[in-house]
Amino acid sequence: GQQLNQSPQSMFIQEGEDVSMNCTSSSIFNTWLWYKQEPGEGPVLLIALYKAGELTSNGRLTAQFGITRKDSFLNISASIPSDVGIYFCAGQPSQGAQKLVFGQGTRLTINP
Amino acid sequence: KAGVTQTPRYLIKTRGQQVTLSCSPISGHRSVSWYQQTPGQGLQFLFEYFSETQRNKGNFPGRFSGRQFSNSRSEMNVSTLELGDSALYLCASSLAASWNEQYFGPGTRLTVT
DSSP states (O other), X not given: OOOXXXXXXEEEEETTOOEEEEEEOSSOEEEEEEEEEOTTSOOEEEEEXXXXXXXEEEXXXXXXXXXXXXXXXXXXXXXXXXXXXXXXXXXXXXXXXXXXXXXXXXXXXXXO | OOOOEEEOSEEEEOTTOOEEEEEEOOTTOOEEEEEXXXXXXXXXXXXXXXXXXXXXXXXOOTTEEEEEOTTSOEEEEEOSOOGGGOEEEEEXXXXXXXXXXXXXXXXXXXXXX
């Protein structure tokens, strides 16, 4: 079935740095979603993307729906300690079962 | 508007037992999806219910089942528990189609001993 390759798997950065992560697939996706999960909690929806080329911001977060519809990117500017967590991409494939497919997550650690 | 709620938050069971988990979606949401999350496998889709009907199903054995009630609340059941069933079980709701924005509950942490 469709798989999402999310990278990097983990990041260790200094407070104030910018962060970039991405999700790629060999299949075309109709929707891309980005979530953040903190310990002991469920994932929280950050950004939803529905059109190829779409660029959407949510505060210091910016995500893009790749032109090829096979990838998506999430950027976090000027990171702060509360950005710590695991970030997941999720997508709805254009073919196959109508359900979300999730990436394996990017664990973000920030040194103050 | 209240978020997705799941009960119980924590559960300890022994092998061979069965367990039922509950999920109440956001008011007005008719689609409820269930996921299993483990460190090694990430988020794995179990099934989705819409208007009391199972609309999608993941690749899990028949020991995993679910249902949805007329008020959109959903339950999932796992019978004959195995050690490998220990995981965080997450419920997510959305307005209609499951590929729309899904909103997750806090999860139920199941430990099987």
